[in-house]
Every structure is written in C-alpha cells, then in structure tokens.
Amino acid sequence: MKLLTLNFLTCAIKTCKTQPASFPLHPRDAELEIVETDMNLPFLKNILPRLMWDELRTITSELGLPDLPPTPPTRSNLVEGGEKDAVAEEEEQEEVVEEPTQTAKDLHRILLETCIKEGKLVCGACGHEYKVMEGVANFLLPGHLV
Amino acid sequence: MADSETQGPDYEEQHVHTVYEQIASHFSSTRYKPWPVVERFLKGLPDGAVGADVGCGNGKYLAVNPRVFIVGSDRSTNLIKIAKQHHPHSAVVADNLSLPHPNHSFDFAISIAVIHHLSTPARRIDAVKAILELLRPPFRDRKGGTGGRALIYVWALEQKDSRRGWDEGHQQDVMVPWVMKGKKEKAQKKGKALEQDMEYGGAKRGAEDKTFLRYYHLYRKGELESDVAEAGGEIVESGYEKDNWWAIVARKT
Numbered sequence: 021m022k023l024l025t026l027n028f029l030t031c032a033i034k035t036c037k038t039q040p041a042s043f044p045l046h047p048r049d050a051e052l053e054i055v056e057t058d059m060n061l062p063f064l065k066n067i068l069p070r071l072m073w074d075e076l077r078t079i080t081s082e083l084g085l086p087d088l089p090p091t092p093p094t095r096s097n098l099v100e101g102g103e104k105d106a107v108a109e110e111e112e113q114e115e116v117v118e119e120p121t122q123t124a125k126d127l128h129r130i131l132l133e134t135c136i137k138e139g140k141l142v143c144g145a146c147g148h149e150y151k152v153m154e155g156v157a158n159f160l161l162p163g164h165l166v
Numbered sequence: 167m168a169d170s171e172t173q174g175p176d177y178e179e180q181h182v183h184t185v186y187e188q189i190a191s192h193f194s195s196t197r198y199k200p201w202p203v204v205e206r207f208l209k210g211l212p213d214g215a216v217g218a219d220v221g222c223g224n225g226k227y228l229a230v231n232p233r234v235f236i237v238g239s240d241r242s243t244n245l246i247k248i249a250k251q252h253h254p255h256s257a258v259v260a261d262n263l264s265l266p267h268p269n270h271s272f273d274f275a276i277s278i279a280v281i282h283h284l285s286t287p288a289r290r291i292d293a294v295k296a297i298l299e300l301l302r303p304p305f306r307d308r309k310g311g312t313g314g315r316a317l318i319y320v321w322a323l324e325q326k327d328s329r330r331g332w333d334e335g336h337q338q339d340v341m342v343p344w345v346m347k348g349k350k351e352k353a354q355k356k357g358k359a360l361e362q363d364m365e366y367g368g369a370k371r372g373a374e375d376k377t378f379l380r381y382y383h384l385y386r387k388g389e390l391e392s393d394v395a396e397a398g399g400e401i402v403e404s405g406y407e408k409d410n411w412w413a414i415v416a417r418k419t
C-alpha cells in the first residue's frame with residue numbers, strides 16, 4: 021500500500037473518526053518495499069494541495085524514512101526551471117514538456133513508490149490495529165466494533 | 167432476503183461476500199467495459215480531484231481517469247489484489263458501512279453496482295449515508311466549485327428487454343446465478359492463489375460448471391432517489407441506463 025493512501029485513511033470505527041487522534045493512522049512493525057511506477061508530474065502537482073503535510077512527516081519519521089522538509093513544496097518547486105504561468109501554459113500546452121526537479125522525484129518516491137508490504141496500522145484514538153498483508157490493508161471490523 | 171435487520175450482515179456474508187471472494191478472478195475477467203454514465207462522470211472531474219470508489223471490485227473504474235486520485239475499497243481481498251495494480255490509485259479492504267476515510271474529505275465518490283447487495287432497507291439507506299459522509303460539504307467558489315458529488319448506480323427492476331426479463335411488479339429481492347464454466351476457466355492459469363480459492367469454493371477444475379448464487383435487491387423506479395432523500399442527500403441528476411438506475415448526489419450541508 022503506497023504511503024499516499026495514508027493521507028486519506030483513518031479508523032473505520034465511526035465514533036473514532038471524529039476524534040483528532042484517529043488521523044493519521046500509525047504504521048507499526050512495517051516492512052516496506054519500493055514498487056516502481058512512472059513519474060507523473062501533473063498528478064503530483066495536482067495532489068499537492070491535498071496533502072496533510074505535518075501528518076505525512078509524522079508517518080515518514082515513524083517509518084524511519086528520511087525527513088520530509090518542514091514545509092510542503094510548491095507546484096513551482098516540482099518543475100525544473102519553475103512553473104510557467106497559467107496563460108503561457110495553456111498556449112504552449114502541446115510543446116512544453118516539463119521536467120521534474122529532484123524535489124518532485126523525492127516526493128514521487130515517498131508517496132507513490134514507497135509501500136507498506138506487511139505490518140499494522142494503529143489508530144491513535146482507540147488503539148485498534150489494522151493488518152497490512154501482501155500490500156493490502158484490511159479495515160474489516162470484528163462484529164462487536166461495527 | 168434477510169428477514170430482520172440483525173440478520174443483514176450474516177446474510178450478506180454468505181450470499182454476497184463469500185461468492186465474490188470465490189469468483190474474483192473469473193468475475194474480473196468479464197468486467198472491463200465501463201458504463202457510459204460512469205465514464206462521463208469520471209472524465210468530467212477536474213484534474214487532481216480526490217475520490218473514493220466504494221465497492222470498487224477489480225478496480226475497472228480506477229483505470230478511467232489517471233489525472234484524479236481514487237482510493238478504492240471492497241470487502242473482497244482477492245478483488246483488491248487485482249484493483250491495487252491500477253496506478254496512481256490505491257485500494258484497501260473495507261466494509262461500505264464502516265469506511266476507513268476521514269469524513270467530508272473527498273471531492274467525489276462512486277459506488278457502482280454495490281448497494282443493491284445490501285439485504286435490508288435500513289442497510290441500503292446507511293450505505294448511501296456512508297457515501298454522503300465522504301463528500302466535502304457544498305460550497306461555491308469563483309472556479310465553479312460545488313462541493314462533493316457521488317455517483318450511485320444500482321440494478322433496476324424494470325429491465326424487461328434484458329436477458330433476465332424482470333419488470334415492474336416482479337419480486338425485488340432475488341438470487342442471481344453466476345456460472346463459472348468448468349473447462350474454459352481461463353483464470354486457472356493466472357496464479358496459484360486464485361486456483362486455491364476456486365478449489366476452496368468447491369469448483370472442480372477442468373470439469374463441470376459451478377454455479378454461485380448472489381443476492382440482489384432490484385430497485386424500482388424512484389426508489390434510489392427516495393433512499394437518497396432518506397439518507398439526507400440531495401439529487402443533482404438521476405436517470406436510467408441499460409437495466410440500471412443511477413443518481414448523482416450531494417450533501418445538503
């Protein structure tokens with residue numbers, strides 16, 4: 021399961037979701053793997069405003085990965101030579117091929133290629149542990165918690 | 167169908183989840199063409215939109231638009247193993263009544279051919295509520311933002327020209343056979359894990375056909391809209407497409 025997924029996951033128990041401590045889920049005993057995938061710069065730029073940066077930093081530090089910068093990159097930080105303004109971009113849409121910066125490559129590596137293969141995701145509010153097996157996180161709850 | 171609310175989950179475990187887990191690879195090999203309404207909805211999303219596919223199955227809708235990000239979920243681990251191969255998206259195993267997503271955090275959601283598998287009226291309404299809870303509340307901005315929208319798609323009772331031939335006035339709670347051909351079963355070659363699942367399901371490989379029965383609630387005209395209203399949602403648009411009722415819905419607040 022790619023780390024970007026954790027940006028959109030919380031505890032499956034209804035009463036837990038409204039408690040701030042239920043987000044993000046905390047990886048425990050995690051075995052990581054790199055699953056390479058094509059760099060998609062427009063996708064990365066678009067997803068940027070949706071990232072909960074502080075929470076992602078917590079997760080990467082808990083996983084023992086290199087620290088993410090304290091502040092999130094801007095769209096321009098991701099494009100070699102900076103991003104063109106919107107008008108120019110529209111006019112030259114077909115011709116301009118944007119190159120990713122090292123920042124973009126690092127972000128791609130962390131969010132989309134770094135995957136939890138085995139381990140647990142733990143809710144910070146109720147302590148419930150969700151298993152990850154063969155890269156699949158399982159959020160099915162036992163009957164008494166539904 | 168289930169005769170009391172408490173029997174819903176057990177009934178669905180037996181007549182929906184267990185079946186999908188067993189037919190996963192075969193089912194998946196037949197599910198590749200997106201329905202036009204779903205394709206139009208997904209392709210009309212702004213780049214970078216974030217959404218959920220509730221009951222994503224093998225993830226066939228994850229492939230439609232690579233410029234958005236979708237977290238798919240399904241109860242079947244075997245289907246999620248197939249679904250998670252669609253980049254840049256993600257897929258997790260979850261129940262559609264206990265979704266592991268923060269409330270009000272998605273620009274869009276789809277739930278295609280899913281809530282008709284829930285076996286009581288209350289559970290079907292709860293399923294709509296769970297989808298509405300995912301969506302960002304309504305807002306208006308200069309760019310024409312509107313808040314989250316969800317597309318819900320269910321099997322219709324009114325389908326007299328279909329192979330099944332059901333129509334108005336017929337029984338709405340039905341068991342529908344899924345026939346897995348014995349000899350021609352291509353999925354057997356795909357991998358050991360899947361082969362084992364089929365053995366577990368009692369299918370005799372290379373021999374006779376095996377029939378699985380799945381529970382469906384067939385929606386009457388107007389029923390989906392009324393479930394959405396009951397769940398506190400608003401209909402943005404709704405219609406009928408080839409044996410199915412669909413609705414695009416939003417939160418009221």
Ligand SMILES: [Zn+2]
Nearest residue numbers: 031036143146
């Ligand atoms: Zn919790």
